[in-house]
Amino acid sequence: MDKDCSMYIEHVESGKRKVTLSLTVNDRLVVRDVDPQMTLLHFLRDELKLFGTKEACGEGECGACTVIMNGKAVTSCIILAIEAEGAQITTVEGLAKDGKLSILQEEFVSQDALQCGFCTPGFLMSTRALLDSNADPSDEEIIETLSGNLCRCTGYIPILNAVKRTIERERKELGR
Amino acid sequence: MEEKKYRSKYKHVGQPYDRKDAQEKVTGQAIYAYDLEFPGMLHARCLLSPYARARIVSIDTSAAKALPGVRAVLTGEDSDILVGLYMQDKRVLSKGETRYHGDVVAAVAAEDEETAEHAVSLIKVEYEPLVPVHDVDEALEGKTLVHEDINDLKHYVGVFFPQKDSNIASWNKSKKGDLETAFSESDLVVENEFSLPAVAHVPMETHVAIVQADPYSNKLKIWTSAQSPFAIRQIMADSFGISETDVEVHIPYVGGGFGGKAGIHLEPLATLLSKAAGGAPVKVRATREQEFNQLPTRAGMRGRIKTSVNNDGTITGMQATYDWDSGAYADYGVNVGKTAVYSGIGPYRVENASIDSKTIYTNKVFSTAYRGFGHLETHWTIERQIDILSQKLGIDPYEFRMKNLLEPGDKTMSGEVLTVSSGSPKDCLTAVVKEIGWTGRKSEEEREEEWKTGKVRGKGFAMLQKAPAMPANTATSVIMQMNGDGHVKMMIGAVDFGQGAITALAQIAAQELDIPIEHIEISAEIDTRANPYDWNTVASKLIFLGGNAVIKASHEMLRKMKDVAGQALRTDPENLLHANGEIYHRHDPTRRLTYKDVALGYMYPNGTGIGGPLIASGSSMADGLTNLHPETGQGNPAAVWTFGAHAVEIEVDVETGNVTVLKVASAFDIGQVINEKLVYGQICGGVLQGLGSAVLEGYKFNSDVQLMNPSFTDNKIPTMKDIPLEIVPIYIENPQHNGPYGARGVGEHPMISVPSAIGNAVYDALGINFHVLPLSPEALVLGIQSGKKSILCTDVDCLPGLH
Numbered sequence: 001m002d003k004d005c006s007m008y009i010e011h012v013e014s015g016k017r018k019v020t021l022s023l024t025v026n027d028r029l030v031v032r033d034v035d036p037q038m039t040l041l042h043f044l045r046d047e048l049k050l051f052g053t054k055e056a057c058g059e060g061e062c063g064a065c066t067v068i069m070n071g072k073a074v075t076s077c078i079i080l081a082i083e084a085e086g087a088q089i090t091t092v093e094g095l096a097k098d099g100k101l102s103i104l105q106e107e108f109v110s111q112d113a114l115q116c117g118f119c120t121p122g123f124l125m126s127t128r129a130l131l132d133s134n135a136d137p138s139d140e141e142i143i144e145t146l147s148g149n150l151c152r153c154t155g156y157i158p159i160l161n162a163v164k165r166t167i168e169r170e171r172k173e174l175g176r
Numbered sequence: 177m178e179e180k181k182y183r184s185k186y187k188h189v190g191q192p193y194d195r196k197d198a199q200e201k202v203t204g205q206a207i208y209a210y211d212l213e214f215p216g217m218l219h220a221r222c223l224l225s226p227y228a229r230a231r232i233v234s235i236d237t238s239a240a241k242a243l244p245g246v247r248a249v250l251t252g253e254d255s256d257i258l259v260g261l262y263m264q265d266k267r268v269l270s271k272g273e274t275r276y277h278g279d280v281v282a283a284v285a286a287e288d289e290e291t292a293e294h295a296v297s298l299i300k301v302e303y304e305p306l307v308p309v310h311d312v313d314e315a316l317e318g319k320t321l322v323h324e325d326i327n328d329l330k331h332y333v334g335v336f337f338p339q340k341d342s343n344i345a346s347w348n349k350s351k352k353g354d355l356e357t358a359f360s361e362s363d364l365v366v367e368n369e370f371s372l373p374a375v376a377h378v379p380m381e382t383h384v385a386i387v388q389a390d391p392y393s394n395k396l397k398i399w400t401s402a403q404s405p406f407a408i409r410q411i412m413a414d415s416f417g418i419s420e421t422d423v424e425v426h427i428p429y430v431g432g433g434f435g436g437k438a439g440i441h442l443e444p445l446a447t448l449l450s451k452a453a454g455g456a457p458v459k460v461r462a463t464r465e466q467e468f469n470q471l472p473t474r475a476g477m478r479g480r481i482k483t484s485v486n487n488d489g490t491i492t493g494m495q496a497t498y499d500w501d502s503g504a505y506a507d508y509g510v511n512v513g514k515t516a517v518y519s520g521i522g523p524y525r526v527e528n529a530s531i532d533s534k535t536i537y538t539n540k541v542f543s544t545a546y547r548g549f550g551h552l553e554t555h556w557t558i559e560r561q562i563d564i565l566s567q568k569l570g571i572d573p574y575e576f577r578m579k580n581l582l583e584p585g586d587k588t589m590s591g592e593v594l595t596v597s598s599g600s601p602k603d604c605l606t607a608v609v610k611e612i613g614w615t616g617r618k619s620e621e622e623r624e625e626e627w628k629t630g631k632v633r634g635k636g637f638a639m640l641q642k643a644p645a646m647p648a649n650t651a652t653s654v655i656m657q658m659n660g661d662g663h664v665k666m667m668i669g670a671v672d673f674g675q676g677a678i679t680a681l682a683q684i685a686a687q688e689l690d691i692p693i694e695h696i697e698i699s700a701e702i703d704t705r706a707n708p709y710d711w712n713t714v715a716s717k718l719i720f721l722g723g724n725a726v727i728k729a730s731h732e733m734l735r736k737m738k739d740v741a742g743q744a745l746r747t748d749p750e751n752l753l754h755a756n757g758e759i760y761h762r763h764d765p766t767r768r769l770t771y772k773d774v775a776l777g778y779m780y781p782n783g784t785g786i787g788g789p790l791i792a793s794g795s796s797m798a799d800g801l802t803n804l805h806p807e808t809g810q811g812n813p814a815a816v817w818t819f820g821a822h823a824v825e826i827e828v829d830v831e832t833g834n835v836t837v838l839k840v841a842s843a844f845d846i847g848q849v850i851n852e853k854l855v856y857g858q859i860c861g862g863v864l865q866g867l868g869s870a871v872l873e874g875y876k877f878n879s880d881v882q883l884m885n886p887s888f889t890d891n892k893i894p895t896m897k898d899i900p901l902e903i904v905p906i907y908i909e910n911p912q913h914n915g916p917y918g919a920r921g922v923g924e925h926p927m928i929s930v931p932s933a934i935g936n937a938v939y940d941a942l943g944i945n946f947h948v949l950p951l952s953p954e955a956l957v958l959g960i961q962s963g964k965k966s967i968l969c970t971d972v973d974c975l976p977g978l979h
Contacts (some may be wrong), residue, residue, distance in 0.1 A: 051211045052204020056380045057464040061888035064380055092204035109198040112853045116674030117201030118380040118431030147895040152378050152432050153674045155860030156896040
């Protein structure tokens with residue numbers, strides 16, 4: 001989709017400047033009028049009511065708000081919604097398909113890769129983006145990628161185990 | 177990949193079931209207080225004191241009040257309500273004087289967060305900065321009192337002991353034997369000082385509270401990210417002068433707690449704002465910065481310890497003084513101080529001992545409970561001291577500990593006699609020492625040789641112990657009801673904030689009732705109007721007390737089921753057995769009914785019903801505990817001890833000071849594993865939090881006692897890059913006679929003594945005794961460069977006010 005900024009339609013709604021934004025979120029095309037200062041995180045939560053994406057620092061330091069934008073993991077708390085014009089976004093709500101958990105989600109469950117669960121959506125999305133670009137990352141690559149996500153409960157080892165199991169199963173079951 | 181070797185002898189207890197809340201948490205369906213929205217809900221923002229201690233000269237809120245969208249602006253002039261768990265010492269909003277850089281001076285509720293933030297920026301405050309109380313030494317001098325009204329503060333009498341006209345919120349004491357004689361008659365007396373800074377809990381979900389104060393009654397509706405719904409209910413009722421029943425507390429999923437959400441925090445402020453805004457629901461959410469500098473932390477601590485030993489390695493006397501820098505308020509801090517007087521000599525047999533533990537007010541961020549509270553700190557003191565004693569005696573540290581560890585028949589510090597069912601510290605130590613292949617300390621020559629390679633390895637270990645720190649009358653309860661399909665709905669009053677409580681308790685119910693765990697319906701969500709009472713979700717007490725309550729409720733459920741089934745099957749209920757969701761006659765198994773047949777009452781073929789919906793309950797109370805004697809500390813404070821030990825192997829880069837953890841072996845005598853997967857999770861998580869305290873984390877204050885590192889940029893917590901190369905969990909199962917299936921709690925324990933084990937390993941590697949945490953690269957390099965063999969706080973260039 002054309003990302004030329006001139007395609008933004010600016011207008012004023014109840015005293016606030018708004019622009020019309022259209023993008024694809026979890027395979028669904030959405031069009032909304034938004035405040036140009038709104039972050040992607042607030043757009044997903046406040047406009048689309050996708051509450052799976054969490055804010056834990058608001059400064060791009062902890063990875064809790066990670067979503068996939070055009071194939072890359074991004075921290076949605078420091079991206080403006082309008083930067084996602086025309087983008088393909090996947091959030092944690094978009095991981096399970098046809099009423100079935102993805103292999104990645106199943107492995108997070110079976111390896112107990114979560115406790116309080118607040119950082120979990122961010123870890124799932126960072127992992128998904130990694131495995132989509134590299135189906136067989138080394139331990140070092142996994143650790144390097146996921147060290148941008150903070151978790152205070154699990155001690156990370158069960159998460160690492162879940163990611164490694166996912167790689168193995170995706171290779172066998174999906175032929176990745 | 178970690179091979180799970182644990183095998184349980186039970187069908188459900190001990191099985192590595194997936195946690196019940198996992199599916200909702202991997203699909204984004206789990207809803208936290210942070211997520212909640214209500215019609216007409218307002219958002220709050222706070223103005224925090226920019227000074228650690230200042231007099232508020234004037235506040236002008238007129239511009240904030242005039243801003244469109246603002247619905248309430250409050251200052252300390254608007255309310256005199258005091259809150260506090262054990263000491264009512266904290267105003268919801270500052271008045272007259274601020275006590276830390278983070279005290280709330282004013283608060284705004286507005287239609288959205290941006291408007292509230294803008295309004296806060298319009299509030300003009302004139303302060304007269306005052307000289308703050310920087311540290312425990314200044315506080316003990318008592319020239320400036322953090323709380324001028326300390327003599328009048330309402331507190332929990334007989335358990336905590338605020339000292340008149342001082343900064344001591346509580347001075348707890350214990351003593352036994354004849355310490356003077358022990359010190360004068362022993363072969364060696366060694367005295368040391370150890371310290372560690374304040375450390376933040378860092379729950380990923382910051383504190384959030386939403387309160388709707390009903391304008392037509394006393395009723396308060398609270399939705400909050402908190403660990404202890406019934407404690408909030410009671411404290412809110414006390415502080416606002418209303419009935420407990422007027423306070424309804426709802427806890428949805430909680431994004432981590434670690435003790436930081438054990439008490440009451442943002443709820444009173446949200447209440448005042450809701451009242452001021454005509455009863456609209458008001459959401460107060462801490463930013464990450466506020467989570468560091470406004471919400472409470474783990475107290476910094478200084479331990480001074482003097483120990484006498486004989487040349488054969490027998491410890492004869494121990495004198496410990498613990499000074500806790502609790503910051504501006506006592507909160508849970510006084511209870512942390514209290515635990516030190518019964519646990520503060522470690523799991524050792526010491527006949528002559530004394531402990532003085534002072535919880536001290538300063539003008540720092542205030543302190544509260546943090547995972548295993550008091551124990552990581554006191555064990556940093558004890559386990560380093562034990563290691564240094566063994567160096568001086570020339571005895572292997574394993575042999576030295578084994579000679580002095582508690583055994584059945586020995587007495588703890590408070591005089592409890594241990595039995596064979598109390599668990600075994602020795603089993604734990606032996607297991608971890610074997611696992612890391614301990615063969616004795618490095619020689620000086622070996623160290624020098626290794627030093628040339630730039631990297632030196634070291635091994636170390638440390639003991640740990642903890643019992644739930646809870647009032648003598650602590651209780652919890654469970655309600656069970658059978659659903660029409662023969663499944664069982666179970667309600668508890670404690671909160672599962674990630675530790676896995678609902679899953680573990682469901683396993684105990686499944687075992688007792690002999691139905692699949694999927695047939696136990698239990699929610700992490702708590703509503704005090706419906707769920708039964710629990711004291712606090714803290715202290716690793718839930719498996720022990722809650723597990724026993726589940727067993728009691730299950731027994732009542734089975735008895736009631738069999739009473740109805742006995743009538744239906746025309747036999748004495750005593751003839752009936754149960755298995756796999758069915759009740760059957762012991763001599764004629766063809767005479768049988770399913771649970772479903774009796775769940776809502778049994779119906780005869782002609783339609784006549786008997787019984788009715790099956791409902792059961794179970795309560796469990798700490799048995800035989802007592803308050804401690806105020807002078808001697810003797811009594812019975814501990815329902816159940818869990819002993820453990822960590823052993824580590826590390827590698828120190830002598831150029832960078834970086835510590836790489838190669839292996840951690842952790843053993844806990846937990847009596848019985850309830851869910852191996854969940855225990856493993858607690859061990860991995862606790863060990864890594866302990867590593868954070870060991871090598872990374874700590875609050876840094878400047879000379880004005882302002883927190884210098886209230887962000888993830890400056891206050892690092894471990895990431896996936898910091899995991900040890902290997903963690904080996906070891907479960908010791910010496911059953912607890914009164915524990916559910918023999919189980920003891922283990923939620924907090926994995927964190928305790930990780931810093932001590934690392935510190936001991938650093939000595940093995942470098943031959944240098946560090947007396948201060950964290951063992952950061954900077955500290956290690958400065959320590960190495962100093963050329964000293966003992967590194968105190970001053971040697972590693974602590975910022976003023978750090979300790």
